[in-house]
Amino acid sequence: MSTTDRTVSIGTIDGWCNALFDEIAAVERELWLVVVATLVVDVWLTHIGLQHGLHEGNPVMRVAIETFGIAALGLTKVGVLGLAGLTRRQLSDQRGVVVPLGIALPWAGAVVINATLLLSL
16 A cells, blocks of 8 residues: 555444444443533523524424423423433444434534524623
């Protein structure tokens, strides 16, 4: 193999992915705590934003909140959390860590967006 050849063997990629999943799996409990914290903070910041005249960006959740109140957002997120827990149980220990990671990242993004919008008021 020459120095300009940039191919990587499948075994190397597989080994890298396994090592990455092992490292993330070591902090899975903390990821679930981040999921719960972002759930609570997102609902709270959304509630504050609505009180200050902002609008829910998700049209389905907007109608649900207008109809049933902010509890609709909280219950929906708790439902997602329950479904995520059931999904996590079906996956291996190493691969299952993608479940809390896949929830924590977008919810943390929502928290950042909500906080930024509230700070701009």
